[in-house]
Amino acid sequence: DGGITQSPKYLFRKEGQNVTLSCEQNLNHDAMYWYRQDPGQGLRLIYYSQIVNDFQKGDIAEGYSVSREKKESFPLTVTSAQKNPTAFYLCASSPKGQARAEAFFGQGTRLTVV
């Protein structure tokens, strides 16, 4: 089955810790994205990548980092610099260079600071 897999489904972080959220896709899409969802707000773009070894900041990149070493994988690290990391994180992908293309989303990771 083609799709986007996010893991883990639930993640707990202690104050001062870095944590990494996994996102893997087998859709052969070039572009991948990370969004953050908070109650009462729309999804906000954290980072996106159009091609391997390249990525750009989105609207709320502070306190986050990403890598894109493989086409299939786009992990997101929530660093200790992110002061309010508790949220629902969604990964998405779409074909590169196709503005009219559909975006597909994973099932999300809920991160909670304890």
Next chain:
Amino acid sequence: KQEVTQIPAALSVPEGENLVLNCSFTDSAIYNLQWFRQDPGKGLTSLLLIQSSQREQTSGRLNASLDKSSGRSTLYIAASQPGDSATYLCAANLYGGATNKLIFGTGTLLAVQP
């Protein structure tokens, strides 16, 4: 700056009713508009993608319309069922470079009462 608004924020209807969800956007220079469904604690499922050159798109009991000139899109759900209960999100696609950039509304929470 593109802003996407969804009204109402919540809607409750009895089973069998037809209903309309509204989405408005401030900048008409979009490539497409995508409607998603989100169940509690889950990721986003794409429902319909309507291109800027299209007026409407249909899938089963769902029909999406797009009026770029007025900055509006509607999602029509016919003969609603309890299984349609979910949050419905619309997202306007701004094309930046070679990557899609989705601007999301805050969603409409739909409850269909049996």
